[in-house]
Amino acid sequence: MITPGKISQIAYGAYKAYCESTDDHSRLPFRALTAWEKNLMIAVVELHLSDPKSTPEDGHNLWVEMMKDEGWRYVEKEVKTFVLGRKKMVRVTLPKNVIKKIHPLLIPYKDLPEGVKMKSIIILAVVRIFDEPEEEGKKPKKEKKAKKEAVAEAPPTGPSIEPASPKEEAPAEEKKPEPTVHDKQKKLRK
DSSP: OHHHHHHHHHHHHHHHHHHTTTTTOOOOOOSSSSSSHHHHHHHHHHHHHHHHOOOHHHHHHHHHHHHHHHTOBOOOEEEEEEEEEEEEEEEEOOOOBTTTTTTTTTTTTSSOHHHHHHHHHHHHHHHHHHOSSSSSSSOOOOHHHHHHHHHHHSSSSSSSOSSOOOOOOOOOOOOOOHHHHHHHHHHOOO
16 A cells, blocks of 8 residues: 555655746755655645545645644734835735744635645645545455455355354444544644
């Protein structure tokens, strides 16, 4: 099975290629990202893998939340400008600053530039590719496993022999799925 880390690498590569197609060559190769930056990508991928109804906005919101948890912030500053000899105050968004932990994209998804929204859209699209069955017409492995379990639990066909003293069976305990990084992060925030 392909890991969330590998899916993150592929999604990032697709986004980097998109940026380069628009003459933005500022993206580093995935291998050059810090472990923390890679973990941000992996967390977003895990969110999309765990929730088939998640949206690009959900991925961006998780990223914003994790950035803020690490102390990053969005900053605007009023700047004096002169237009036609008159002084005018203008609000300007400060650029990304790794040392001061300022990032201009820690804003609601709806306010992002369209090109930046594409990152979230591309990540989700790549995740959905790996979340689908490998070949058309074949059932996903999860469905095959569920069908095998259902067959194994089905009562045998043919004549049945009643036990001398009927026993009540205790209901089987349901196994809870392993918590994802996203679930653990939510629990830590509470």
